[in-house]
Amino acid sequence: MSVVVVQHASAETPPTVRRLLASAGLSTRTVLLTDGADPSPGLSGVEGLIILGGPRSAPPADPALVRDALAAEVPVLALGSGVRLLAEGAGAAPYSGPRLPADDDRTVELTPAARTDPVFAGAGRPSPGLRPAADPLELPAGAVVLASCDGYPEQAFRIGASTWGVRFLPQDETAPALGPWGEELLGRFAALVTARAEHTATRAFFTRRADAWEERFAYQTPAYESAVSRMRLAPGRRAVDLGCGTGRAMPALRAQVGPAGQVLGIDVTPAMLTAAARHGRTGHGHLLAADCTRLPLPGASVDGIFSAGLLDHLPDPHTALREWARVTAPDGVLLLFHPSGRAERAARHGRPVDPSDLLAEHNLRPALESTGWHLEAYEDTPTHFLTRAVHS
Template identity: 70%
Template sequence: MAVVVMQSATGHVPAALDRLLAAAGLASRTVVLVDGATTAPADLNGVDGLIVLGDPGSAPAAAGAGAPAGKAPVPAPAGPALVREALAAEVPVLALGTGTRLLARASGAAPASAVASAADGASVELTPSADSDPLFAGAARPSPGLRPAPEPLGLPSDSVVLASCDGYPDQAFRIGVSAWGVRFLASDGVAGDGAPSATGLDPWAEQLLGRFAALVAARAEHTATRAFFTRRADVWEERFAHQTPAYEAAVARMRMRPGGRAVDLGCGTGRAMPALRAQVGTRGQVIGFDVTPAMLAAAVRHGRDHHGRLLAADCTRLPLAGRCMHGIFSAGLLDHLPDPHTALREWARVSAGDGVLLLFHPSGRAERAARHGRPLDPGDLLAEGNLRPALETTGWHLDEYEDAAGHFLARAVRLG
């Protein structure tokens, strides 16, 4: 797991940052933001989080300047583009000091025109919204010596203000569900009172960065999935449209009755949803779940919301009542989960007593292994000898299994 630290060419990374990231099991890679460089833009491949410490527009300098000792600077001319990609894929972002300007610009917010003014000695206070924020909930009151940022900053209309002070609003904020900006923390390793600290961070800032590192580590699994599929969402349907008949044939094997309730887990662009709707009829219910908002948006563009509801959710923690679904369809998902047994138990929890689980892939195991240049893995969860006991111990009975040249299909029924 890795966090990219984006700094201006004249800034430096606080000495405590590597320690805080390492404590959460995260490595770091420094990217120097330089205007006018000609290197290819970075992307989010292998990136679990971003920490933005500078704004390339605020400190134009020679590429490579200001890199921390022992770290190779990587010029990144497309800092805003990388942050935009992170916002779209819900990759966690924390921007500090001048880095909040880059975050605001990447979000598409218009620059602020109002001139702020504040009373002498105004202190930064957390807002009520901080109490329920994923990063700020439970955080201590900001240190009294931390000075508010005096200049106005334009933010998106749906941003959430998390810290403010008289005359200087928007001192800390959240954009979307995964990007935070904290303006009253300096981004150059200087403490709030203007004097260098031993670690480059005051205690409150160190706590915040530690909390952010823990959040990045906790979300890493979904972050990687969202980053991968967000980049591909716009072309996914066209690339795999030829597989639609195979999806229809697989759904037919579920043999659900009209009026039933069906769910597609990891639905992507929703290719199975029309077939699920046809099987349960107009009186039935169809829901598609996915963790990547961009894939759900693509599903809407292709009209899949006409066949059922589309919701963002973790397939191991479904927002469904127990024993409410008659059919669960899942294509190419189970063996990519870090804890498939937990997923199978959750799917059994929401399945009715006569519920059906259909695991599908439009390619057989041998075909996929050959495509990736590797032999079949005897430990593969989808091998019948591994899948059958995994199902039996999580509430399912495997009653059909096919690992053919052109598809993989396993049908199981709920036990009890």
């Protein structure tokens, strides 16, 4: 797992940053901001981003990498003057105006929102030696203030669920130590990066491909329609397209459950859901960003789950199957599908069929039976893979 540390060429990466990341099992890669260049070609293999400060005189940097990280919900932590790049990448106006006068008597206090924040929760009062930043700042739209100070701009904030800006930690061209409070904060951020690594990689991979996904795989639409027909849901039932991507199965699900039924498309990548909406899938059902192993649905609330190309890519498929059983009503249907068979996919990647593959029948059947499902049909042909199971 890797974290990219973005900094100006004249800055020095504090050894504390590398040590705390390494203690969480994270390697670091430094990207230097020079001459306003785009700092990186992409986010492949990156689980987190840390933006350190640099001299106020440094040239402005292209925030393309930051915009990409925000779109893919890669965890980002900007410290000190590194918040400038974060704010601009998030769409806020660039810093302008004079610095406010320094006041050594003012201290930073956490806001009530910090108590439930994924990184700030449990943090004590910031050290008295951490003085407020005095640069004017326009917060990005929707930002949640986590630390502030009377008469000074907001000192720390969160954007969405994965991005933090902390202005009062003194990261500048001299790169002093973070201090105990800053080290504790960075340690919690590193732990969050590690915990979210699997989802971060998924979002980064599919965010880059979301815009072209529908056109690239449009030829598979008849195969999806045929697979959905095997669910045999009655009109008025409730169906979920799980790991829906651009929602290619949603029109067929809507046709099956009829206008009185309910269709929900769920995916962990917001960019895919944006593409789904652009292609009119909201006309067939609702779209929801969620983790398929922690579904925000009541127990026994759906009658059928359609899932294409998802289960065998999950780090803990047994947990996922149990969760899918939890939300499915008795005798509800689970249909696992892929528009090509296991042998064809293995050959495409230049490898033999793996007998330990979860989707092999001798592995999938016990996995289903032990998590609340009864296998009714198993097909692994050159043209498709399909499994139909019923909630037992």
